[in-house]
Amino acid sequence: MGITFDTQTKTFHLTAKNTSYIMKVLGEGYLVHQYWGKKIKQYNHANKVRFLDRGFSANPAPATDRTFSLDTLPQEYPGYGNTDFRSPAYQIQLENGSTVTDLRYVSHNIIKGKPKLEGLPATYVVSDDEADTLELILEDQLIGLKVILSYTTFQNYDVITRSVRLENGGDQDLKLLKVASMNVDFQDSEYDLITLYGAHVRERHIERTRLRNGVQSIESRRGTSSHQQNPFMALVRKDTNEDYGDAYGFNFVYSGNFLASVEVDQIFTSRVTVGINPFDFSWLLQPGQTFQAPEVVMVYSSNGLGDMSRTFHKLYRERLCRGEFKEKERPILINNWEATYFDFNEEKIKDLAKKGKDLGMELFVLDDGWFGKRDDDRTSLGDWFVDKNKLPNGLDALASDITETNMEFGLWFEPEMISEKSELFKKHPDWCIHVPNRKLSEGRNQLILDFSRKGVCDEIVAMMTEILSNSPITYVKWDMNRHMTEAGSAALPPERQREVAHRFMLGVYQVMEELTMKFPHILFESCSGGGGRFDPGMLYYMPQTWTSDNTDAISRLKIQYGTSLVYPISSMGSHVSDVPNHQVQRITSLDIRGHVAMSGNLGYELDLTKLSEEEQEIVKEQVNFYKEIRPVIQFGDFYRISSPFEGNETAWTFVSEGKNKAVFAHFKVLDEANMPFITVKLKGLDPNKKYTVVELGESYYGEELMNVGINIPYRQGDFQSVMWRLYAE
Missing domain, CATH: 3.20.20.70 (Aldolase class I)
Incomplete structure (x- = not known):
């Protein structure tokens, strides 16, 4: 299905493997976000945008409708200064010192494949049949600024990538103060935020917190993506775990200063914005010049964090890494x-x-x-x-x-x-x-x-x-x-x-x-x-x-x-x-x-x-x-079983593509007197295949290993581990 545009309703429907992403052009060229989640066959506007006169949410000119305000509109690439008081995706200073802009939808292009980003790393396709790209052209006609929003949907992955290109088609210098690569306005805030924090020699520890009112953000001002915060965040439903629930992952394809933020506003909607950190950043964009922002990879999973991770893993192995080593075994x-x-x-x-x-x-x-x-x-x-x-x-x-x-x-x-x-x-x-x-x-x-x-x-x-x-x-x-x-x-x-x-x-x-x-x-x-x-x-x-x-x-x-x-x-x-x-x-x-x-x-x-x-x-x-x-x-596919952030044990499984081979590892950190026996339920196996656990010399069907579990040997002492090979008979 790829990307379609309904000329009657001015609605864009983007589909990846099992994902739909929907937006529409509203009123006088406002680009509105409607939906991102499980793939749907036909969208009939069951959740169409509703309006209400909300005090102190101003109305854009001409202000003929007090219920219409950008301050409450779910947008794709919001600005600041003409009634939206939330965090903008971009900000530009004009020669007169003002920072008010007004982008409106002008036109769009639907392209087979995925164009390269000039001078920047990005995901790619081997064949144009693998993906479709939508380029949405927005323009501020007063100053001649064009902003091209690029969305690529991948046929074989639950992935949508986004990037932004700005073109100065006017006759005055523009100073870019902020250029985010993507923005998504979710219609509620019932999510947890997951980020990866750390320090040198203590990188990428997992933190999960409830969304709260106001702005929560991670960033780097260090000139690199940093040990302290990784350019990744995920929004997940409160009951989402490794194997169940909605997860929305965002990863910035950039190695320098970044800002990723979530803002919960007055009516409990959530705005996610990711891009180059505006702190100590500006860019002089002279007439005729172009600025290309880096890419953001967006992954949706309806089957928990594990499925989200495996989507990132597969995409990065196959369509981000390049050269002869991307699928070549690495030397010891x-x-x-x-x-x-x-x-x-x-x-x-x-x-x-x-x-x-x-x-x-x-x-x-x-x-x-x-x-x-x-x-x-x-x-x-x-x-x-x-x-x-x-x-x-x-x-x-x-x-x-x-x-x-x-x-x-x-x-x-x-x-x-x-x-x-x-x-x-x-x-x-x-x-x-x-x-x-x-x-x-x-x-x-x-x-x-x-x-x-x-x-x-x-x-x-x-x-x-x-x-x-x-x-x-x-x-x-x-x-x-x-x-x-x-x-x-x-x-x-x-x-x-x-x-x-x-x-x-x-x-x-x-x-x-x-x-x-x-x-x-x-x-x-x-x-x-x-x-x-x-x-x-x-x-x-x-x-x-x-x-x-x-x-x-x-x-x-x-x-x-x-x-x-x-x-x-x-x-x-x-x-x-x-x-x-x-x-x-x-x-x-x-x-x-x-x-x-x-x-x-x-x-x-x-x-x-x-x-x-x-x-x-x-x-x-x-x-x-x-x-x-x-x-x-x-x-192989990687399955997390027990988290070191939640207890004394860690366990994970690696499973080959055809599920004929697997490697299971279990780690116990500290010992205690009179410890209980440990049984672990494996993941990722074929329930109908019988696997020999080589190190044990015993065979079990995948359904038993995943539903009943397998005993871990009772060993005294700290820092104990096993690593077992499982081969399908």
Whole structure:
């Protein structure tokens, strides 16, 4: 069905897989939201907009009807200043200083497929038959402003994406003060709000709160999407859980400053708005110029949070991630960071790589410290040439020696950063983000390169190309270890200084586009102090992200569980590290560390040469086990069973597409005396198939495992786990 327009009622009906989204043009060109939810075959306006004279809700000119006010109208892209007193989706300042605009519907286009967004990451289609796109053209005729609202409906996913493009067709400069990418006015407020909050080494914890009157919002003002708040929110009905109830998910395909808000108004309707954070933002839009806002992915589920998550997962794996690695099994790696930090030499690296190879690992990653004079974190960022003191034979010789053993070689970069103690800074001190005459703040003893400048971006591309072209590198870990302060650029005039943060992000995207296209054989992994930039914008260029700098297995239960609310398992880097853990000093067994790490893209981050023979055997068994289950883990459907945010247990299941294979994992955190027995009901299986639980040597039908449950072995002690394979007979 796609997208239809009823010319008599001026109603647009958008349909995705099992979803309908309906809006209409009302009166003198006002675009009104009518419905978003389960697919309906025929819409006959059973919930048509009603009007009432409400005190202090003003009436737009010509004010001939006291019952008509934008203040109570459910709108698609509301402004401010002509009777709607709620939060606007956009705000524009004219040359006369005023900020009043009046957008009205002019026309529309229905397009097969999905056009690209210029300079920005976004979901895509492989064939035009997969999706339909509606472009709604709104115009403020007084000033010549055109706003194009884009809606794409996907045939195979319960997904609608939205974005906004502004065109200045007038003869005066416009200053954009706020440009949200979407707005939805729900007709009630009986929802809970779910968000993902956190901090460095404690990312994406789940918070669920009841909607209240006024505005609730999450945002980043840090120059990145941030550890502190992820650019995701969901509205769910109060009885919605993992398996039941309505859920509306919103995810911003952007890696910089964002604002996502929900406003409950005087008559208990709810306005959801998502876009670039207007804080410290403006954009000078001159006559003839265009501004493209990023995309928002909107997912509706009538079957709870689990179904919402699996929709996000499948869409992102198949129609957001790109390149040869999006559906390719990810290698099991050994990273030297927590094994050596900056203190290593060529022989130490070779020893680690050899031991990793002996234990069955497939990729060695050389982390921070290989370049310039990088013996600590106070120097050399920007000097992307090999430190011959550590690697006297050069990077190519080291990489070649390792790859000749049939082990792949990967390398760490932090391209967006610069150290004051660096050759690059001496040569170009104005290339950092800064404000004239202001002292420079530092984070991790470093500054940020001004990626809003093309010359800076070109130089970084050239330096990285030199390294990546001359060594057999198949993996890059792309790090970003500080947030933005003194946001200014030497290359921009005063009236454009508040464009720096967005222009920086556009520059980052352009550099990533060039490098990932130039080196399609390289698997790029995004990192920002771990999970500080875990967002769909990054996944467009890099199909996986280092989930958190916190490698503790128990901490990771919450981090990975929360991350799974929106991001696919194939996007989560997850490593086994040493104990006591370097972040929280907790001591856990290799078993539970392995089971948690195997619930993502498995890697190791410890000194393998110091493992006992017994520990080496355990690691070898884990690696072999993971190679067997890897396709199900990375590309199967993920079902959350027990939440670490709600109790002492965590459980989840991975199920292959045909439901012939599954992997079940259960984790107990703390032990207590005389604990009860634990039985867990699995999810996602075929009720009519009989599954052998390999580790138990017993078989059960899916309906029994899901409805009756299966016993978890009674084990004493803290931090206990099991991971079982289920194969259909």
